[in-house]
Amino acid sequence: MTDVKKYTHKDMASDQEVRWCPGCDDYVILRAVQKALPEIGRKKEDIVFISGIGCSSRFPYYMNTYGMHTIHGRAAAVATGVKLANPKLSVWVVTGDGDALAIGGNHTIHAIRRNVDMNIILFNNEIYGLTKGQFSPTSLLGQKTKTSPFGNTQPPFNPAELALGANSRFFARISGNKPKELTAIFVQAESFKGTSFIEVLQNCVIFNDGAFDLFNSKETRADNQVFVEHGKKMLFGAELNKGLRLKGLELEVVTIGEDGITEEDILTHDAKNPNPTLHFMLARMSNPIVTGVIRAVEEMSFDERFVNQVEERIKLSKGITFDDLVNAGETYMLD
Amino acid sequence: MDTKLSNISSNEIGSVVVRFAGDSGDGMQLTGTQFADTSALMGNDIATFPNYPSEIRAPQGSIYGVSGFQVQIASEIISTPGDDLDMLVAMNPAALKTNLRDLAPGKMLVLDTDAFSRKNLKKAGYDTNPLEDGSLESYRVIAAPITSLTKAALLDLGMQAKAMDRSKNMFTLGMIYWIYGRDMKHTIDFFKRKFKNKEIIIEANTRALKAGNVYAENLELIATTYQVRPAKLKKGKYRIIMGNQATAWGFIAAANKAEKELFLGSYPITPASDILHELVKHPEFKVKSFQAEDEIAGVASTIGASFAGDLAITTTSGPGLALKGEAIGLAMIMEMPIVIVDVQRGGPSTGMPTKTEQSDLLQAMYGRNGESPVIVLAASSPSDCFDMAFEAARLALEHMTPVILMTDGYIANGSEPWLIKKLSELPEITPRTVRKDPEGWSPYIRDKDSLAREWAYPGMEGFEHRVGGLEKNMETGNVNMDPNNHEAMVKIRAEKVKRVENYIPELEVEGAQEGELLVVGWGGTYGALHTAVMSMAGQGKSVGLAHFKYINPMPKNTAEVFTRFKKIVVCELNEGQFVKILRGEFPEHKYFKYNKVQGLPFTGSELIARYDLLMNSEVTV
Numbered sequence: 001m002t003d004v005k006k007y008t009h010k011d012m013a014s015d016q017e018v019r020w021c022p023g024c025d026d027y028v029i030l031r032a033v034q035k036a037l038p039e040i041g042r043k044k045e046d047i048v049f050i051s052g053i054g055c056s057s058r059f060p061y062y063m064n065t066y067g068m069h070t071i072h073g074r075a076a077a078v079a080t081g082v083k084l085a086n087p088k089l090s091v092w093v094v095t096g097d098g099d100a101l102a103i104g105g106n107h108t109i110h111a112i113r114r115n116v117d118m119n120i121i122l123f124n125n126e127i128y129g130l131t132k133g134q135f136s137p138t139s140l141l142g143q144k145t146k147t148s149p150f151g152n153t154q155p156p157f158n159p160a161e162l163a164l165g166a167n168s169r170f171f172a173r174i175s176g177n178k179p180k181e182l183t184a185i186f187v188q189a190e191s192f193k194g195t196s197f198i199e200v201l202q203n204c205v206i207f208n209d210g211a212f213d214l215f216n217s218k219e220t221r222a223d224n225q226v227f228v229e230h231g232k233k234m235l236f237g238a239e240l241n242k243g244l245r246l247k248g249l250e251l252e253v254v255t256i257g258e259d260g261i262t263e264e265d266i267l268t269h270d271a272k273n274p275n276p277t278l279h280f281m282l283a284r285m286s287n288p289i290v291t292g293v294i295r296a297v298e299e300m301s302f303d304e305r306f307v308n309q310v311e312e313r314i315k316l317s318k319g320i321t322f323d324d325l326v327n328a329g330e331t332y333m334l335d
Numbered sequence: 336m337d338t339k340l341s342n343i344s345s346n347e348i349g350s351v352v353v354r355f356a357g358d359s360g361d362g363m364q365l366t367g368t369q370f371a372d373t374s375a376l377m378g379n380d381i382a383t384f385p386n387y388p389s390e391i392r393a394p395q396g397s398i399y400g401v402s403g404f405q406v407q408i409a410s411e412i413i414s415t416p417g418d419d420l421d422m423l424v425a426m427n428p429a430a431l432k433t434n435l436r437d438l439a440p441g442k443m444l445v446l447d448t449d450a451f452s453r454k455n456l457k458k459a460g461y462d463t464n465p466l467e468d469g470s471l472e473s474y475r476v477i478a479a480p481i482t483s484l485t486k487a488a489l490l491d492l493g494m495q496a497k498a499m500d501r502s503k504n505m506f507t508l509g510m511i512y513w514i515y516g517r518d519m520k521h522t523i524d525f526f527k528r529k530f531k532n533k534e535i536i537i538e539a540n541t542r543a544l545k546a547g548n549v550y551a552e553n554l555e556l557i558a559t560t561y562q563v564r565p566a567k568l569k570k571g572k573y574r575i576i577m578g579n580q581a582t583a584w585g586f587i588a589a590a591n592k593a594e595k596e597l598f599l600g601s602y603p604i605t606p607a608s609d610i611l612h613e614l615v616k617h618p619e620f621k622v623k624s625f626q627a628e629d630e631i632a633g634v635a636s637t638i639g640a641s642f643a644g645d646l647a648i649t650t651t652s653g654p655g656l657a658l659k660g661e662a663i664g665l666a667m668i669m670e671m672p673i674v675i676v677d678v679q680r681g682g683p684s685t686g687m688p689t690k691t692e693q694s695d696l697l698q699a700m701y702g703r704n705g706e707s708p709v710i711v712l713a714a715s716s717p718s719d720c721f722d723m724a725f726e727a728a729r730l731a732l733e734h735m736t737p738v739i740l741m742t743d744g745y746i747a748n749g750s751e752p753w754l755i756k757k758l759s760e761l762p763e764i765t766p767r768t769v770r771k772d773p774e775g776w777s778p779y780i781r782d783k784d785s786l787a788r789e790w791a792y793p794g795m796e797g798f799e800h801r802v803g804g805l806e807k808n809m810e811t812g813n814v815n816m817d818p819n820n821h822e823a824m825v826k827i828r829a830e831k832v833k834r835v836e837n838y839i840p841e842l843e844v845e846g847a848q849e850g851e852l853l854v855v856g857w858g859g860t861y862g863a864l865h866t867a868v869m870s871m872a873g874q875g876k877s878v879g880l881a882h883f884k885y886i887n888p889m890p891k892n893t894a895e896v897f898t899r900f901k902k903i904v905v906c907e908l909n910e911g912q913f914v915k916i917l918r919g920e921f922p923e924h925k926y927f928k929y930n931k932v933q934g935l936p937f938t939g940s941e942l943i944a945r946y947d948l949l950m951n952s953e954v955t956v
Binding site: 083227314334 | 571574626638644757800802814
């Protein structure tokens with residue numbers, strides 16, 4: 001793509017005033033996307049952002065690309081139509097935990113299982129923001145919200161389990177307050193052929209402030225979050241002396257230098273292993289949580305299969321016309 | 336019973352209506368289709384009406400497993416599969432039980448005596464055998480042991496008994512071909528194509544067909560044979576077309592004309608699925624058919640494809656239209672060109688999926704939140720589905736709005752001869768694609784006449800823009816919640832749809848052009864209304880027909896047409912939905928209404944009876 005002009009993040013910003021609450025992680029994610037796009041080597045007019053409904057879904061209005069702010073829960077289905085109509089486009093879905101996992105759960109799992117080549121960014125803040133503070137399908141058991149004043153009685157989804165259960169080929173999880181890591185993950189997601197599902201742990205400063213503090217704050221992050229990278233040891237901790245190893249059918253945290261543990265004992269991350277068992281185990285960990293690209297197994301995308309079939313039939317049909325169609329088979333003359 | 340006549344005389348008659356009824360596994364649809372196709376090839380006009388159960392394979396011999404296929408063949412132009420049966424073919428007691436009420440005394444009844452076992456009689460709810468209890472005496476019964484005769488004909492082929500049974504429908508068809516003087520060649524050719532490389536099946540069916548034919552010829556029970564002369568259809572090249580197939584082809588033609596790729600986002604639903612089945616077969620025309628995870632994803636993907644620049648359509652039936660409502664509202668406020676086809680069926684809720692009705696009209700007109708008018712069209716016959724699908728696509732692409740096209744189970748599954756159209760004969764379609772320089776462009780700049788906005792899509796440099804479901808500034812298209820702007824936008828969007836009246840044909844009146852009674856209908860009832868009105872007009876009665884294919888907006892001359900008649904009767908297969916709209920739009924007129932909600936089409940005779948009553952009475956609304 002030599003003819004693509006060099007963009008900066010400013011080229012990606014529309015003239016609309018950004019209207020999220022001050023301090024919201026959404027600003028960080030928006031900026032990270034705007035910084036990632038100049039790196040993907042695509043023309044601005046070939047990029048499309050599709051969103052549903054919710055705070056995050058205002059996102060397309062702030063992008064100087066093509067964009068559509070659709071209806072609640074349907075972004076993934078709309079985006080599938082965009083991609084099938086024009087598979088050359090770079091298609092992004094911006095959605096939230098209510099939009100993608102409650103009202104739009106069906107479209108989310110089907111987009112993932114089909115493996116449409118697009119990037120789904122899930123802004124998971126474990127709460128409903130735009131409707132002002134009701135629990136969401138990722139809110140914790142016991143969590144007090146406007147619709148659960150005595151504590152939430154509905155057990156949550158783990159978005160990673162849902163995605164992997166739908167045969168997600170690319171799943172990443174990342175903190176909403178780490179701009180560089182976000183940008184890097186978005187660039188990786190775009191270069192991956194197929195559905196890239198990225199769960200961003202996004203803090204809602206108004207209705208669920210501090211939900212991810214343990215994993216996201218500077219003070220506690222190092223000891224409570226394992227950032228995995230393909231081919232590298234699963235190490236974490238302020239001193240990078242802790243790691244994950246397999247014990248039976250469980251993952252356990254061990255410390256190098258204790259009980260004879262050496263770096264050799266620590267698992268090496270293989271995001272490309274088609275067997276998702278270990279990816280599930282990583283995704284299920286709650287303390288520490290695992291971030292980074294947990295799974296990235298390439299397989300032909302749905303849109304490619306779809307387009308190949310159409311093109312194959314066009315080739316076989318040898319320039320058939322509409323008039324051929326209506327005159328084929330049984331016809332008869334009346335005179 | 337008329338069983339003693341031995342003279343064989345050949346009568347020439349204008350039309351014949353035959354209904355084939357049997358178990359849903361008996362192959363009645365195929366038998367009826369062969370009878371219709373053969374007759375069309377012999378120059379008759381034909382109209383068919385399949386009436387099948389919603390169970391795929393209901394228990395054998397049961398009442399609810401009965402499948403029917405009605406055919407009218409005629410030497411004149413016809414518009415319906417006929418009201419009054421000349422012949423009923425009943426392959427078992429259940430088929431007899433459920434269909435006999437539609438057969439007038441004196442008409443022909445063909446029965447397979449082998450099927451009248453005690454078990455089958457019980458399943459059909461007969462206490463005594465109607466073959467023996469005298470209850471069929473008023474009919475001209477042709478009772479033959481069809482199953483055993485078929486087996487006898489196939490005996491030396493070495494087939495299993497069950498496999499031989501399957502040819503009994505062809506034995507029956509052979510009998511009927513002889514009665515109505517049909518040529519067997521077409522059907523034998525059909526076997527050769529259909530069962531290519533299965534020699535034994537071709538042989539079995541051919542033998543059964545011929546055996547039935549010879550049996551009928553030799554059988555002195557059949558006293559009168561009929562010949563139906565060719566109809567005076569317009570000269571040209573024809574094919575038999577079904578409504579759903581015509582709809583699918585109309586969109587292929589429209590995409591071709593508009594130089595667009597066709598995208599279909601759909602979820603299977605009776606009776607609309609055949610449009611999807613047809614379009615999936617044609618990727619060679621750059622048709623992209625996507626079977627979605629649900630109805631909502633069907634329309635949502637359609638909106639996505641439209642945003643990306645395709646001619647994008649979705650197909651459904653009543654319950655699916657309900658699910659699509661919110662998304663249609665989105666397409667409406669974004670002013671995206673999409674077409675939604677609603678093949679109506681009996682409602683409410685799941686209702687009667689395989690039966691016809693016109694009860695989705697108000698849903699199509701008003702079934703969305705907010706002020707959200709869209710174009711609503713309705714096709715009037717199986718072949719008209721082609722024209723109206725083409726028209727729906729044209730109006731969507733040229734006026735930048737969703738269009739709902741209403742058909743129904745009756746015309747969708749019905750078939751008739753179609754004078755094949757050439758692509759070059761069809762009207763041009765000019766999508767509202769942006770052509771100008773992007774400088775100063777915004778997505779909601781409008782054409783001053785049609786008020787349609789311009790269409791720019793991803794891949795077009797310099798036209799990057801955002802659209803969405805939020806209210807937008809009337810000039811820039813940016814999100815805007817200003818009260819006056821909102822009111823202005825609501826009015827502009829409505830006015831845009833209203834002005835489509837300047838781009839559609841005027842309402843035509845058939846029969847009397849003015850006078851006593853104006854019959855008003857819309858959509859798939861055209862055949863029955865036309866037959867009734869023309870028959871009365873032919874007798875010099877002052878009756879005219881105004882049939883609507885454009886529901887929103889209505890043709891510009893509608894009010895003027897209404898003033899030419901003393902009485903107006905609005906006939907619909909619902910409880911009175913179009914009449915409600917007319918009463919709101921043209922309150923200066925009084926409207927009678929005639930409604931039927933039985934899951935069945937109108938019959939000409941019931942319409943004529945009602946019109947006579949209305950014309951001869953002083954009743955007012």
